[in-house]
Amino acid sequence: MSSWEQVKFSFSPRARGCYLVTEEVVRSLPQLRDYNVGMVNLFLQHTSAGISLNENCDPDVRSDMTTALNNVVPDDNGRIFDHVDEGPDDMSGHAKASIIGVSLNIPIKDGRLALGTWQGIWLMEFRNYRHTRYCLATIQGLKD
Numbered sequence: 001m002s003s004w005e006q007v008k009f010s011f012s013p014r015a016r017g018c019y020l021v022t023e024e025v026v027r028s029l030p031q032l033r034d035y036n037v038g039m040v041n042l043f044l045q046h047t048s049a050g051i052s053l054n055e056n057c058d059p060d061v062r063s064d065m066t067t068a069l070n071n072v073v074p075d076d077n078g079r080i081f082d083h084v085d086e087g088p089d090d091m092s093g094h095a096k097a098s099i100i101g102v103s104l105n106i107p108i109k110d111g112r113l114a115l116g117t118w119q120g121i122w123l124m125e126f127r128n129y130r131h132t133r134y135c136l137a138t139i140q141g142l143k144d
Contacts, residue, residue: 005031005139011123013130016089018054018062022120026113029137033111038141040113043103045134048093048126050100056120069096069126086127093126100124108141 009028011021025042026032032040044051055061073095078084081091104121107114115121123133 001143003035003139003141003143007031007137007139009135009137011133011135013132014123014125015130016066016125016128018065019123019125020056020059020062020120021123022056022113022115025121025135025137028135029139031139032108032113034143035108035111035139035141036144037110038108038139039105040108040140041103041105041138042121043136043138044123045136046097046102046131048090048097049131049133050097050102050124050126051104051135052100052122052124053104053106053115053119054122056115056118062122065122065124069099069124072096073099089126089128096124096126108139 007029011024029040042051054065073092075088075092076084077088083091125131
């Protein structure tokens with residue numbers, strides 16, 4: 001039987017950095033196990049955070065990615081960017097979110113996310129202040 005479901009959930013509040021959140025996503029979507037085959041779209045409902053697939057093993061990759069992104073789009077206090085209403089990490093956060101993106105499509109196979117061996121879901125927070133970020137998951141596929 002073909003089915004569609006939508007679930008909104010939140011991630012634990014975090015300050016700037018890249019965080020492995022695969023288990024948080026799976027815990028928030030227990031109905032995934034009911035799908036034989038399908039897709040889940042994860043849509044982060046924010047403009048200064050991102051969501052990505054990347055390394056799920058070595059935490060150095062997450063801290064290195066934070067460093068790399070901060071070098072690509074540094075914080076600014078009005079020298080380069082006009083939009084600094086919420087501080088020097090305001091516009092740089094928006095730019096990083098556009099570069100990384102705010103959604104993922106992940107296949108479902110036999111009730112599980114069909115991630116590669118070294119792939120994990122990352123929440124990428126681009127603001128210094130700890131924020132609670134919300135994700136809308138849309139699941140479609142075939143159930144038993």
